[in-house]
Amino acid sequence: MSSTTHEAGWAHAPGALRGPTWLREPADPNALVPSLWSTTAHKVDGDLVVGGLAVADLVAEHNTPAYVLDEEDFRRRARAFRDAFADYDVYYAGKAFLCTSVARWVAEEGLHLDVCSNGELTVALRAGVDPARIGYHGNNKTHPELRRAVAAGVGRIVVDSFVEVERLAAITAELGARQGVMVRVTAGVEAHTHEYIATAHEDQKFGFSITSGDAFAAVGRVQAAPGLELLGLHSHIGSQIFDSSGFEVAARRILRLHARVADELGVTMPEMDLGGGFGIAYTTQDDPSDPAQLATEMTKIVDDECRGLGLPQTPRLSIEPGRAIVGPAMCTVYTVGTVKQVALDGGAVRTYVSVDGGMSDNIRTALYDADYSCTLASRTSQAPPVLARVVGKHCEAGDVVVRDEFLPGDVAPGDLVAVPGTGAYCRSMASNYNHALRPPVIAVRDGEARVLLRRETEDDLLATDVGA
Known part of the structure; x- marks a missing residue:
């Protein structure tokens, strides 16, 4: 799945949420838009590959959310x-x-x-x-x-x-x-x-x-x-x-x-x-x-x-x-936790895709009203795209990761979603809001991975708590 956001016009299914005029349905929902991704990023049978490694394999070892640096x-x-x-x-x-x-x-x-x-x-x-x-x-x-x-x-x-x-x-x-x-x-x-x-x-x-x-x-x-x-x-x-x-x-x-x-x-x-x-x-x-x-x-x-x-x-x-x-050298990989269809006025429906990160690892959407893209990173889908909003797990209504993006209509818990362009000011502005653990930064190159910054642990959180 790739973003084609901010292009003229968009297709929509009957009863679907009618989005901004610059958003249109992608021609190939499983493809990447190269300009949004690092130079080694590509898809193999629906799996996102960066630096010669499938992000699904990185997730199997390092879990999510995780920053992947090319x-x-x-x-x-x-x-x-x-x-x-x-x-x-x-x-x-x-x-x-x-x-x-x-x-x-x-x-x-x-x-x-x-x-x-x-x-x-x-x-x-x-x-x-x-x-x-x-x-x-x-x-x-x-x-x-x-x-x-x-x-x-x-x-x-x-x-x-x-x-x-x-x-x-x-x-x-x-x-x-x-x-x-x-x-x-x-x-x-x-x-x-x-x-x-x-x-x-x-x-x-x-x-x-x-x-x-x-x-x-x-x-x-x-x-x-x-x-x-x-x-x-x-x-x-x-x-x-x-x-x-x-x-x-x-x-x-x-x-x-x-x-x-x-x-x-x-x-x-x-x-x-x-x-x-x-x-x-x-x-x-x-x-x-x-x-x-x-x-x-x-x-x-x-x-x-x-x-x-x-x-x-x-x-x-x-x-x-x-x-x-x-900025373009890094993407963030999340696991989908819940998918919710929310009825809006006029009979429209918005699909909310909740992931296991959010404003603690990317504050820019909430702080600057920044726009991001995303892709389904762990499989190919033939389902028709739906206009979705990717949101985080934090206790804020403004905890939005990607405001508007087309994702496959069958996106489900357990799927991996990757957001490109997160190298700048995401990890450096990351926080422990809701006592979230800041994600690791994993460098990938030529089929090898190396942890540059490890994932925080609960012991890290308690280390500064003098009453612990």
Whole structure:
């Protein structure tokens, strides 16, 4: 079964729920839509196979729910960004998903690593990532966090407030160190994405406003601090972005500030970071650009603006893809527990398919109103498709995994359902809501499986309960 969501028109049986106009019945309910899945994913007699292994066999050993990470796909996407942006520094955004193995893959494929917490830095250092290739983000980095980052030799820290500039200057003086710094700026760009993941408009917590003059003032303070090395300006306009026009507007405003700093402070900053946020296909409505296209468009934007401003040289650019690398590389596999037909007004019926996970392993549908696809992963079905809603087992009406999808009409308890595109912000935002145990992450490659993160146990839950 595959998603053909967000396409024009859809077929429906008499008395069936009439869905959105963009949803139509799939031509082949047992096929996969390649753009939604990792590159090794395919069906064999109805069984979903990833990395050379049937997910049914993985489930027999590891149970459900489980995240299945296609290592080869992850590495291919990392290499694609590295090669397309060969003249850039490519930082993998660890917040999307990070563990020691993934940090090693990132380093092995020639990428830098972006972290935004002490925990993520701990994972990166444990994985043996060269600290000089680590960037440290965050809007409220504490004194101990900054001190550890400086002591570890992190290559760059992206400062986000005047208080942080002061803290960092004091720490470098204390340690006798010199720290590379980028200044995060808000370019006033309204990215066409969800409000909670649009991060460059003025009224939000990140960065220094260019419009208000705070960004220029922050650059001056960094430049004046003896222990801080001003590397350049950093911008991030949001997430799940498909249109380069937002990057164009942001780059223009950032480069104007870059030129002003050169003119008024006599400082030529060597670098500039355009952030990440590159979108992926969660449904067939999504049409992401490939890395080569992005590189061509973004490089032209910057080169044209630098020429227009008369800048003698283009700063070295960097980007921060996270979702675009790990998102499509992972799927989540669930076991169906119950199937319920719910009568609605007008005689329509909605099919609710309840699985053994939900918002504890994928909060994005509830948090961002995100859309996902899914497929029947354990058999072939000849039953006519029905429009279904895949829901979790938690005590929330908003515990929805896939809002609208066609599944075979005979979907039943015990079937496996797999959801593609769950690599980014699913495991990293997973919780123990209802005291659920967070699922394992299982890497698959060339017919072999390896557990990267084990499933939590009840002992893990009780370990922090001081009354246990």
